[in-house]
Each structure stands twice: as structure tokens, then as C-alpha cells.
Amino acid sequence: xxxxxxxxxxxxRWEAPDICSLTLRPLDHVLKATSIQAGAHIDLHLGKGIVxxxxxxxxxxxxxxxxxxxxxxxxxxxxxxxxxxxxxxxxLEISQPRNHFSLDESAAHSVLVAGGIGITPIxxxxxxxxxxxxxxxxxxxxxxxxxxxxxxxxxxxxxxxxDGMSVQYCFADEGMAIPDLQALLAGHTANTHFYCCGPxxxxxxxxxxxxxxxHAHLHxxxxxxxxxxxxxxxxxxxxxxxxxxxxxxxxxGQSLLDAILDAGxxxxxxxxxxxxxxxxTKVLCGEVEHRDFVLSKEEKAANRTMxxxxxxxxxxxxxxxx
Numbered sequence: 242x243x244x245x246x247x248x249x250x251x252x253x254r255w256e257a258p259d260i261c262s263l264t265l266r267p268l269d270h271v272l273k274a275t276s277i278q279a280g281a282h283i284d285l286h287l288g289k290g291i292v293x294x295x296x297x298x299x300x301x302x303x304x305x306x307x308x309x310x311x312x313x314x315x316x317x318x319x320x321x322x323x324x325x326x327x328x329x330x331x332x333l334e335i336s337q338p339r340n341h342f343s344l345d346e347s348a349a350h351s352v353l354v355a356g357g358i359g360i361t362p363i364x365x366x367x368x369x370x371x372x373x374x375x376x377x378x379x380x381x382x383x384x385x386x387x388x389x390x391x392x393x394x395x396x397x398x399x400x401x402x403x404d405g406m407s408v409q410y411c412f413a414d415e416g417m418a419i420p421d422l423q424a425l426l427a428g429h430t431a432n433t434h435f436y437c438c439g440p441x442x443x444x445x446x447x448x449x450x451x452x453x454x455x456h457a458h459l460h461x462x463x464x465x466x467x468x469x470x471x472x473x474x475x476x477x478x479x480x481x482x483x484x485x486x487x488x489x490x491x492x493x494g495q496s497l498l499d500a501i502l503d504a505g506x507x508x509x510x511x512x513x514x515x516x517x518x519x520x521x522t523k524v525l526c527g528e529v530e531h532r533d534f535v536l537s538k539e540e541k542a543a544n545r546t547m548x549x550x551x552x553x554x555x556x557x558x559x560x561x562x563x
Contacts, residue, residue: 245286245334246270248306253329256309256390260358261324262298265306265333272303279369280342280362280462283308284511284519285323286334292510293319294517296361296438296462297338298391300369306335309390311358336509341518341535342462344369348434352426354380354447356439357388362462363438364391371398371406380425382411382439423450434458441467463516463534475530475553481560482506483525491554498549501563508549508563515551522549527559 252264279300284292285308295308310323327333344351344366351370355363360381370377383389389412399406409425411417422443426435435456437447444461451459480489480497482504491500498520501508511519515533524547531541533548540546547561 244337246337248333248335250327250329250331250333251305253327257311257388259312259388260309260390261312262307262309262390263323263327265308265335266304267306268332272305274301274303277302277306277338278340279344279365281338281340281365282342282362282517283338284336284509284517285319286336287319287322287326289318291318291322292519293323294511294519296365298361298365298368300365301372306338309358309361336519339518339521342436342438342460344436345434345458345460346373346375348432348458349376350430350433351375351377352380352429352433352435353377354382354422354426354435354437354439354443356382356437356443357384358390359437359439359443359462359464360390361438363436364395366436367395367398367406371402374402374405376405377407379406379408380411380420380422381408382417382420382443384412385414386410386412422446423453426450426456427454429456431455431457434460436460438462440464467534475555478527478554478556479558480554481526481558482563483560484563491559496550497553497559501549506563510550513550515548518548520549521546523562525560525562528555529553529559530555 247268248265251266254262256262277297277300282294282296284294286292299307310320312324313320342362353363411420477493478491480491485506489500489504509519511517518535529544529547530553532551
């Protein structure tokens with residue numbers, strides 16, 4: 242069920258020509274040191290049904306939430322609204338932070354790979370690893386150095402922890418149009434953890450490079466679902482919503498999320514593509530056909546939660562904690 246938090250915009254700052262950061266102060270709750278984690282994101286509820294997810298870039302902060310938003314040329318309303326409509330002093334509802342791209346803080350060494358605006362969760366991880374005194378190598382890719390956000394902050398972090406932190410910039414305007422990720426990711430020990438966030442081609446190349454090199458500990462976050470054949474339409478099934486006390490018939494080809502919304506039940510959602518995790522819901526009974534790109538293989542096998550927007554039911558009956 243929806244559990245939105247009230248915040249106020251207290252600062253807006255340009256981080257690059259088309260990237261602005263927003264600082265949001267909580268109005269109805271208190272932040273703890275564990276509230277904002279590296280890799281976590283929040284949903285902005287922008288009105289008129291527009292909900293967008295953005296990574297938090299200030300891990301451990303107890304005063305405010307901070308995000309960065311790139312103005313997308315083909316914006317469907319989210320980034321354009323943030324850039325053109327929001328202003329300092331404005332109130333804004335957000336979701337509770339969620340983290341499906343969590344940092345393994347026990348790893349001896351980490352390698353972080355960012356492409357464009359994918360630097361946002363990676364920048365948070367870099368800060369957290371510096372706080373922990375861990376060793377880390379950053380690979381930052383962008384079309385132009387001028388388009389790369391947080392360069393000054395990154396250089397400051399590197400200078401403060403020179404023995405344990407290193408960075409390699411791959412900017413197309415400086416001769417690195419297509420970085421060779423297999424070469425860049427080579428030479429690390431078996432217990433190194435690798436993280437990547439960026440456009441789909443980079444994520445595909447990252448997965449291929451890690452597979453070729455035998456890297457077992459890889460983590461990634463997608464902005465869009467990978468291209469693949471559309472799944473066959475699921476047959477009809479019954480969904481029991483335990484908290485709402487409703488039993489629904491989900492018809493063949495109908496999404497579970499739409500069936501729930503059509504019944505007048507409030508459910509959190511955003512992307513409708515299975516990549517943001519907004520609609521993750523606890524499963525009480527039933528065999529889920531997982532179609533999302535958020536849960537790990539182990540989490541899908543455990544069958545404890547599902548994404549309402551894209552996943553369905555393999556069995557005839559499904560019971561949800563909603």
C-alpha cells in the first residue's frame with residue numbers, strides 16, 4: 242500500500258549542462274544514518290500520475306535526500322517536469338527508499354563502472370567505499386567531459402584516499418568512444434565485486450566481459466529492459482489480496498497490476514517495465530512467473546516477492562500481501 246513521505250526542495254544545482262541535482266528536506270519524518278544507502282533510489286510523485294525513480298547520491302546523510310536528474314531528449318514528462326516545473330521551496334511527495342542495487346560492504350575490493358547519468362548510484366557507492374576505507378577503482382564513461390557530472394567531487398574523493406582509490410575516465414571527445422570493458426575489467430582477484438549502471442549496450446558489454454573473465458560477483462542496474470522476445474500471454478488465474486479482502490480474476494493477457502488498479506486498490510508502481518522495483522509485493526501463496534529485471538535468480542527461486550507490473554502466476558491461485 243502507498244506510504245508516501247513529504248519533503249521540500251531546498252536546493253537545485255546544475256551538475257552538467259543537462260543534469261541538475263535536487264536536495265529534498267524531510268518534512269514529516271526523521272532520517273537515520275542507515276536511511277540512505279548506496280545504490281538506493283526513491284520515487285518522485287510529480288502529479289498527474291507521473292512517478293519516476295531516481296538514485297540517491299548522498300549515502301549516510303541524516304539531513305536530506307539528494308538526487309540528480311538528466312533532461313532526456315525523448316522525455317515522457319518526468320525529467321522535463323523536474324527540469325522545468327520544480328523550484329526551491331516546493332513540496333514534493335516521495336516513496337520510501339528502496340535498494341535493489343546494494344553495495345557489498347564486506348568486499349575487499351570493488352570496481353565501479355558508470356555510463357552517463359548511470360554515475361548517480363555509482364557516485365553514491367564511491368562515497369560509501371571511501372567512508373569505509375575500502376579500495377575501489379572507478380571507470381567513468383561519457384560522450385564529453387563537459388557532460389560528466391560530479392567530476393570535482395570525484396577528484397576530491399580520490400585525493401582524500403589516494404592509496405585506495407583510482408579512476409579511469411573514458412570520454413568519447415578524448416578518444417575513448419567505445420571502451421573495451423573486457424580489457425578494463427581484467428587483472429582483478431576472484432573476490433572483487435563489479436558494479437555497472439548505464440545505457441543498455443554498456444550493461445550488455447559489462448555482462449559479456451565479466452562472463453569472459455570469469456568474474457562471479459557482478460551487479461548492475463538498468464534504465465530500460467533488455468530487448469527480448471515478448472513472453473507468451475499468461476492464462477487466467479485468481480488473485481487473493483489478503484489485506485484488501487478482495488478476490489480478483491486476472492484475465493488472459495491482463496497484467497496483475499492493472500487488475501488490482503481496476504479493482505480500486507492502491508498499489509505503488511512507476512516504470513511498468515519491471516526495472517524499478519516500485520511495485521514489489523510480498524507473495525503469500527502461489528507460483529510466480531517472474532519477468533522482472535530487479536530480482537536475482539536466487540530471489541526469484543525463493544518466490545517471496547514479485548513485481549506486479551510484468552510478472553504473472555503459473556498456478557491457478559495467487560495470494561498477495563496487499
